[in-house]
Amino acid sequence: MTKDDRPVLVVTNLDDPTADIVIAELHDRGVPVLRFDSGDFPATLSCSASIGGTGGWRGSMQTPSRRAELGAVRAMYYRRPSGFSFSHLDRQDERFAVAQARYGLGGVLTSLPGCLYVNHPNRIGDAEYKPAGLAAAAAAGFVLPPTLITNVPDDARAFIKEHRRVIFKPISVPLYLVDGKSQTLPVTEVTADEIDDSVAGTMHLFQKRVDKSADIRVTVIGEQIFAVRIDSGLLDWRTDYGTHTYTPVAAPPTVQRAMRAYLKHFRLVFGAFDFALTYSGEWIFIECNPSGQWAWMEPPTGLPMTAALADLLEGGLRGQ
Template identity: 85%
Template sequence: MTNDDRPVLVLTNLDDPTADFVIAELYDRGVPVVRFDSGDFPASLSCSAAIGGCTDSWSGSVQTPSRHAALGSVRSMYYRRPSGFCFPHLDKQDERFAVAQARYGLGGILTSLPGCLYVNHPNRIGDAEYKPAGLAAAVAAGFVVPPTLITNVPDDAREFIEEHGPAVFKPISVPLLVVDGKAQTVPVAEVVAEEIDDSVTGTMHLFQKRVDKVADVRVTVIGEQIFAVRIDSGLLDWRTDYGTHTYTPLVAPPAVERAMRAYLKHFRLVFGAFDFALTDAGEWVFIECNPSGQWAWMEPPTGLPMTSALADLLEGGLRDE
């Protein structure tokens, strides 16, 4: 089998325009693509794999009603935002059992494919999504990181805010809320010491010194390529209103680029969407890095060839194989 025959797997949900752009680019190049969602299993997704004896790596296939991929021939996997396994026809106990078997069975096979480049590997994504781990890695990589407290102790939260205020509260994970039928994320919000009450004891909370910023910067690292975009919005959390944005391509300072490379190396990622707050003095303050972050909406207003860069990475696969 030639490299031209090896498919790219795209694992994501049905409503993913970012993946749509990359898939269209790969199709235009004649690169075979097999797209599926873990939530389709087992209704319209099946898998059979074998190993051991004379077989030293997974052989078999994953199939959808319209696509088929031999496990040993996959050149790369674009792991985006698949929905979870779901067995609504089963009672709760049987559903828990079936979900576990699917996750560790099908999921385990898909995370151990021979000769496959992962963008990014699901296990590495899982590691990097822990915000405390990301902040520790950011400090070690040399980023400027705002004073941060993660706590469920009200007195410690009040003391932190009084010392470092103005301060903000932000979610440690990225839970989606459904408001009026639309999915929304929990926004970053300012907080004062007087607002802290005993409800803080109920779970962990993240408080951070508010950065006195003049703009935000989103940097998308795709393999060896770096695409930095300044976002002018005037908002504390630019995600709350995309209609206010002005986008300007810029170049990341060498020290920031070195720190990004160190950060990605730490988590063994080949893709990362970094967010920075840009101060009036020109300092880039690290906010976070999303290992599955969005980027496609910035391509039209900036002309940055991010879709092409992602397709290059997926098409090339593991070049040393």
Template identity: 85%
Template structure:
């Protein structure tokens, strides 16, 4: 559904330069005549500048400027916040860079997180809360999901004992920052791990171990405002992200109990968007794996015909008062 509106307030899109998912949404908004201001916060201060004032009973006033756009701070109808690059000041020494990064994060970042009458998809602070995997697992159990037995530890003996108790166990990263090999970004895959592979290096940082789910398929559910789009992914892989060429996609309905739990989970973190991953067992049970508050979804749209781009554009176009 395309919303018709005379609202000329812009939609902010905060993301990195190479983001095909955001590109789809921006193209849809442009087709609707909705003004869009796109920037990467990592462009500050080279090609992004900001001036903001506040006082009395007024909210933030001022503007954001890029070489091609100018946006008044009090006029944003919504913000689509997706994986912008971090602040960097390589021309400073390390101490001055730390200081400058902090000023940018809490200055520019603080303004962007407190815009008046703006719908955030999602709010940067809420994204930060939800990206803590232990917090996500705790919220999932509280919401009524079934979660695989999970251990987070840096104690080798505890890891070995967990593996011996649960048999087939996987290791996966708790967070995935940019990881480069020969200058190319890498995905750290989910892998099986045995007790005899656990050594003293585990003490170096926290690790997440989880009982492997005996699954027949994976499910990605993308929740966009009031809309829910579920896709079964058949790949035969432990980690379906490692080879997209193996995928077969099938749209499917979400069981009411699962949808209720998803809504409870999103409400807990105050999110309006979430990309949920489940493992589907041969008995039909949906096992919670994780929810990504900034997850990808656009690659599934051509194969399934699900109108996810339109749903997200509707959400952003409607703003706070269109929900």
């Protein structure tokens, strides 16, 4: 098998237009792609892997239309798979089957020889812990807004009284469906009077509201950096995309160095960073999503992000 014959695995759910765009670009380049969702297993996805002596995994993965040799995979684009499901089994058998699939098939997929991961599933898991991300951001040299993570109501009230304008946002967002459509839990401003004993029920994240002139989304793809200013006038720009104006900007050198340090800490090759831009021009770190969206910004800005991601996947471990 030649370099050109080595496939790229794309692991995501069925409804992922961002993955569709990348797959189309790879197809136009003649790069073979095997796309699947972990929820396809075992109905339409099978895997057989062996190891022994020297070398890595041997064997293959197969869908109804395509097959990939495990030792030949050049890269994996790990996006947003739906997860394993064995709902036809009773609860105890389902737990057993999910565990075997996760640690069996999942374990093989996370240890492929010679494979570039964008990003590695385990590294994504590490980086999705918001407290870990904030700590890594501080160590990397970013400026962070004062932040409190707590389940103590009195501490939450004291934090709000100290900083006056404070926002609440979820530490992690589970899937919420409203009329069959996934919804994002928005960032909201909160007052001390709104804090009650229900805060004691779980952990909450409170953060001083940044007096911002705009938001900035920076997508780092391998060695390339694509920074876009988002003017919306909204506290949470994700709540209404129809209000946005997008402008490509250059990330300051200090921010670029901090982003590189952050990604190196988590061993990521892709990251979608969010910043609040103050009226004085300071970039305030908000978060980094290791599986963040980016494709919707390409048409209004002309930034070649699809090509950059396809370059990364096509090249595999070359130069890494």
